[in-house]
Amino acid sequence: MKKNETILITGANGQIGTVLTQALRDAYSAEQVVATDIRRPQAQSDGPFEMLDVLDAEALNGLVKKYKVRQIYHLAAILSAKGEQNPQWAWDINMSGLFNVLNAAKEYGLKVFCPSSIAVFGGATPKVDTPQDAVLQPATVYGISKVAGEQWSEYYHRRYGVDVRSLRYPGIVGYQSLPGGGTTDYAVDIYHYAVKGEPYECFLAENSRLPMMYMDDAIRATLELMEAPAAQLKIRTSYNLAAMSFTPAEIAAEIRRQRPGFAIRYAPDFRQKIAESWPESIDDTPARQDWGWQHAYDLPKMTIDMLRHLETYYHELTS
Numbered sequence: 001m002k003k004n005e006t007i008l009i010t011g012a013n014g015q016i017g018t019v020l021t022q023a024l025r026d027a028y029s030a031e032q033v034v035a036t037d038i039r040r041p042q043a044q045s046d047g048p049f050e051m052l053d054v055l056d057a058e059a060l061n062g063l064v065k066k067y068k069v070r071q072i073y074h075l076a077a078i079l080s081a082k083g084e085q086n087p088q089w090a091w092d093i094n095m096s097g098l099f100n101v102l103n104a105a106k107e108y109g110l111k112v113f114c115p116s117s118i119a120v121f122g123g124a125t126p127k128v129d130t131p132q133d134a135v136l137q138p139a140t141v142y143g144i145s146k147v148a149g150e151q152w153s154e155y156y157h158r159r160y161g162v163d164v165r166s167l168r169y170p171g172i173v174g175y176q177s178l179p180g181g182g183t184t185d186y187a188v189d190i191y192h193y194a195v196k197g198e199p200y201e202c203f204l205a206e207n208s209r210l211p212m213m214y215m216d217d218a219i220r221a222t223l224e225l226m227e228a229p230a231a232q233l234k235i236r237t238s239y240n241l242a243a244m245s246f247t248p249a250e251i252a253a254e255i256r257r258q259r260p261g262f263a264i265r266y267a268p269d270f271r272q273k274i275a276e277s278w279p280e281s282i283d284d285t286p287a288r289q290d291w292g293w294q295h296a297y298d299l300p301k302m303t304i305d306m307l308r309h310l311e312t313y314y315h316e317l318t319s
């Protein structure tokens with residue numbers, strides 16, 4: 001990327017957006033990364049920030065022109081659990097937002113990253129080591145919108161030559177930000193309770209095994225995919241991406257190795273059904289073959305890092 005070209009991020013104040021914005025600013029420069037969201041950032045932004053509703057195509061195109069944008073990371077979306085509370089609204093935001101980004105990319109020749117999710121799977125999908133080309137029968141409106149989004153991305157690539165790239169993120173766990181509206185959110189919340197010394201009530205059942213990934217790996221995967229030579233990328237719908245799988249009981253046991261007094265109880269709610277529709281583990285062979293994906297964090301390594309960072313965070317908050 002040239003010095004006067006920029007990257008635009010939608011949903012920059014979300015769980016992944018917060019960390020990705022910083023990673024891109026570290027990789028390029030603060031001025032080259034325009035963070036956008038419908039809410040103002042809680043902390044002072046060290047680069048440009050613009051209020052943007054992804055449903056407003058005119059505003060999006062205006063920012064593309066204003067900042068000479070060359071790449072868009074489109075993270076604004078309604079996730080699985082929140083989407084089930086208002087399916088029509090979730091569909092409108094997820095699909096219209098994507099179309100506005102793809103049309104801007106087509107018009108201005110932009111490179112795009114648009115994440116998909118393990119939520120595309122469901123129904124007859126094999127649950128263990130789910131392959132790249134498994135049947136896609138999602139149970140949630142979020143999953144349906146991601147399947148449609150994958151197909152539309154591939155269509156814009158094939159028909160209009162848009163360089164759009166995508167990963168099927170598993171549940172993402174990080175200390176830097178809080179998730180909102182997802183089914184895998186418990187795996188972040190649990191660490192906050194453990195560090196505060198409070199018991200945790202888990203909204204999933206103790207044996208619900210789901211694919212997960214540490215934030216550092218998710219950010220690195222995203223940047224590596226976007227930097228990979230286009231000729232190496234055989235998949236323009238979305239790549240399966242994996243690191244680890246665990247259950248609430250297993251993460252609690254791992255936390256207890258560091259915090260022996262940690263207590264958990266289980267009170268599964270409507271999110272249990274969503275979790276049951278998803279795979280337990282993912283086969284991401286094409287990502288490893290095509291652009292060399294390798295994860296670095298497993299459950300023990302992630303747990304040590306999460307507890308260390310959150311301890312510092314809560315210590316500074318109270319001192």
Ligand code: AKB
Pocket residue numbers: 079080081116117118119142169170171172181182183184185
């Ligand atoms: C969710 O739980 O909805 C997301 C996802 C797996 O895409 N974290």
